[in-house]
Amino acid sequence: MNRNGRGRQFFFNPGPTNIPDRVLRAMDRATLDFLSEEFLEIHSACHEGLKRVLKTRQHLFVYAATGHGAWEAGLVNLFSPGERLLILESGYFSEDWALMARRLGLDVEVLKADWRVGVAPADLEQRLVADKGHAIRAVLVVHNETATGLANPVAEFRHAIDRAGHPALYLVDTISSLGCFDFRMDEWGVDVAVGGSQKGLMIPTGLSFSGVSEKALAASRTAKLPRHYWDWEMMQARAPQRFCGTTPVHLFFGLAESLRMIEEEGLDAIFRRHARLARATREAARVWHANGSGPELFCRAPQRLSDSVTALIMPEGHDAETFRRTAINRFNLSLGGGLGPLLGRVFRIGHMGELNEPMLLGALATVELALKESNVPHGPGGVEAAIAALANR
């Protein structure tokens, strides 16, 4: 198909996300020597800015890798072969992180949950109380389960760990929550916060990072899993860039600009914007489902509905992938698909990063158009409901 005149691909995938023009412009420049003073100033501003977004005053390590790399970095720096981890089941991403840990030789226990609801803090507390010998070395949680649109209560889980009086390390994947809704590494006692570049941080894929507590850094000194590229001790020794290999300066140019944008808007205003757009998306979804036969919100825990992604489950007999292909191939609208066992059952609307009302309303209207085009039953008027949710706020 000739794509002239069809405009840019309309991006509502929950990662990667839209890259702001300001970030693209900031990256459109000549290379800098990564050891030059000029670059080191940018580098240091990025480290300080990322720490402010993570709300930590502790340590930060940045890798040239996708989020999977930062997942692996946390595991290999902290643990020794055969050690036990407890991961809270939330969906595809908790399963995938657990799989990685198993393949690295760790003993992974999954605290089971219905993917539509997630783990209750009391269940975590109970499991940790039962672990009298403290065999569990760490608790792992995906803050925002991008596959299901469920946001886990990271602070409540921290309180559950404290109530159990358990010394486990606390690892949290913030890849699709950071810069979208509240996360507080130090206040919530998170030992390792895993982050990535291409979601709420609005820059290209390829940078990921770990916020690391003093407690975690101390634990890393005795951990025995083999590691090289990810090794925190080696990275620290490589001052001033604290990086293994050639520093990807252009990703840092982009990051410096996105952090400037984040600070200009303000994190609290950014969170309110995400909450407002998420609410409008859910109002549209409720109307689409209103007659009981249309796509339905996948997440059934009202307090846990994510402000960065909404997942919808298709009515029986309708294939989410067929619908999604219609949206992208006919209307140039990119939506997320179902991951793992949800393939074909679920589609996802990403509403994170650089986004405003006209963009969201355009996407929601096009979802309706693609539902019609694919003969998926749905209640009429989802867009009007979204407009009502956005008006006067």
Ligand SMILES: *Cc1c(COP(=O)(O)O)cnc(C)c1O
């Ligand atoms: C996107 C994502 C990942 C994986 O990150 P990549 O950059 O694709 O490796 C992990 N966890 C969550 C919650 C994510 O949203």
